[in-house]
Amino acid sequence: MGGSVPMITRRRATxxxxxxxxxxxxxxxxxxxxxxxxxxxxxxxxxxxxxGASLVLWIVRGQGLSPLKQPPAVWALGxxxxxxxxxxxxxxxxxxxxxxxxxxxxLSPLLIVVFSALLPGERLRWxxxxxxxxxxxxxxxxxTDGGRVAFKAEYALGYAAAFxxxxxxxxxxxxxxxxxxxxxxxxxxxxxVTSMLAAACHLTxxxxxxxxxxxxxxxxxxxxxxxxxxxxxxxVGMKRGDIQALGGLFxxxxxxxxxxxxxxxxxxxxxxxxxxxxxIVGGAALATLDVLGRQPGDQP
Numbered sequence: 001m002g003g004s005v006p007m008i009t010r011r012r013a014t015x016x017x018x019x020x021x022x023x024x025x026x027x028x029x030x031x032x033x034x035x036x037x038x039x040x041x042x043x044x045x046x047x048x049x050x051x052g053a054s055l056v057l058w059i060v061r062g063q064g065l066s067p068l069k070q071p072p073a074v075w076a077l078g079x080x081x082x083x084x085x086x087x088x089x090x091x092x093x094x095x096x097x098x099x100x101x102x103x104x105x106x107l108s109p110l111l112i113v114v115f116s117a118l119l120p121g122e123r124l125r126w127x128x129x130x131x132x133x134x135x136x137x138x139x140x141x142x143x144t145d146g147g148r149v150a151f152k153a154e155y156a157l158g159y160a161a162a163f164x165x166x167x168x169x170x171x172x173x174x175x176x177x178x179x180x181x182x183x184x185x186x187x188x189x190x191x192x193v194t195s196m197l198a199a200a201c202h203l204t205x206x207x208x209x210x211x212x213x214x215x216x217x218x219x220x221x222x223x224x225x226x227x228x229x230x231x232x233x234x235x236v237g238m239k240r241g242d243i244q245a246l247g248g249l250f251x252x253x254x255x256x257x258x259x260x261x262x263x264x265x266x267x268x269x270x271x272x273x274x275x276x277x278x279x280i281v282g283g284a285a286l287a288t289l290d291v292l293g294r295q296p297g298d299q300p
Contacts (some may be wrong), residue, residue, distance in 0.1 A: 007012025010242055017237015017246045020230040025256025027226040029264060031174035033218035039090045040198045042219065045211075047082070047195035049223025050231070054188025067185040074182050078190030082231065083197045083199040096158020099144055100151055105160035106139045109250035111170035113287070116243040119177055127286045128244040134283030137252025141276035142254050176238040184235045191231065248287020251280045 008016075015088050034042055058067055092101040113132040117124035151159065202208070222228070237246050255277060262269050 008236075008240060010222050010240065013236055013240030014245055016233050016244045018243045018249055020234035021246070021249055021253050022256065023225040023230040023233075025073035026260060027253075029260045030218045030222045030226060032261070033214040033215065034222065035209075035211055035218075037209055037211055037215070037219070038202060039093075040202035040206055042222070043086050043207060043227070044195050044198035044202055045219050046222040046227035047191045047198060049220065050228035051188055051192035051195050053228075054072040054185065054191065057186070058188070063185070067183060069188045070182060070186050070189070074179055074186065075193075077172060077175055077196070078186065079133040079193050081168065081176075082190045083194040085165055085168045085172070085203065086159045086194070086198065087097050088168055088295065090157050092165060094158070095161060096155035100155065101158055101162040102130055103143045104159055104186070105165040106136065106143065106254065107163070107166035108169040108173075108249075109247045110136050111166055112173050112247035112250065113244050115170055116247065119174065119243070122243065122292075124244065126288075128248065131248035131283040131285070131287030132244075132251075134279050134286065135248055136283075138276040138279030138283065139251050139254050140175065141272050141279065142258050173234070173238050174243065176235060177243065180239045184232050187232050191228075202205075238298040242288075242290055245288040245290060249284050252284055255280045 029041070037045070040077070054067070057065060089105060092105065095101075110132045113124065113128050116122050116128075258273060259275075
């Protein structure tokens with residue numbers, strides 16, 4: 001969870017960013033294994049791990065608290081992305097059925113691909129958009145299990161919060177490129193503040209339920225991977241990698257999540273999952289055409 005991003009190739013940065021997607025694939029399983037811990041409490045506990053680890057690492061490296069000395073705009077973006085996303089997500093789950101809320105929230109990878117066209121030097125090609133749309137279609141199959149989605153006016157607040165999730169995460173991701181000079185170590189500060197804000201929401205909105213036994217290992221796993229290191233590697237990918245490719249690859253996360261749940265006996269395989277796999281993997285292949293065709297030394 002170190003300092004500034006070194007001069008690395010675009011392909012390598014994309015691969016580093018992809019590791020975040022791999023880690024997010026384990027989010028659902030680890031959350032399930034963490035037991036009945038309330039959502040905001042779980043977020044507070046999990047984000048405290050990378051935040052605390054960052055503090056220790058800064059001290060060991062002799063950096064002190066220098067990674068926290070960032071302009072207000074950087075802090076605003078980091079808190080907006082990490083805490084804002086999770087806050088909107090839990091509001092969505094409280095105010096709308098999880099299937100519809102989850103489907104709307106998964107518009108974020110598509111929006112990442114679309115918004116990337118606004119960045120200097122980035123070009124949005126047809127296969128980027130086609131790959132993201134194929135991934136969204138496959139994710140819709142996974143989330144709905146091949147069934148119909150019934151949107152109802154009474155859940156309008158939840159749908160709005162779910163769309164806010166998609167908008168927050170996509171805009172945070174793309175805007176990170178505009179702050180490419182900010183060291184990735186600053187993400188540790190965002191994690192610390194997110195943990196504190198989540199703890200405040202927990203104390204205000206929830207009843208405390210502590211993990212027990214092996215559930216603590218799941219919380220630790222969340223803090224190390226999906227709600228920890230993943231945000232650091234995603235930062236590298238967004239600042240130095242191929243944003244369109246990562247947007248298309250993002251849809252592998254819900255597929256990987258479903259596969260892990262099936263592997264651990266918490267879900268069942270079906271033709272729907274098979275069809276979703278074809279759509280998501282095919283879409284990811286389309287979205288990464290630029291990366292696959294570029295030489296390793298190109299565009300440091």
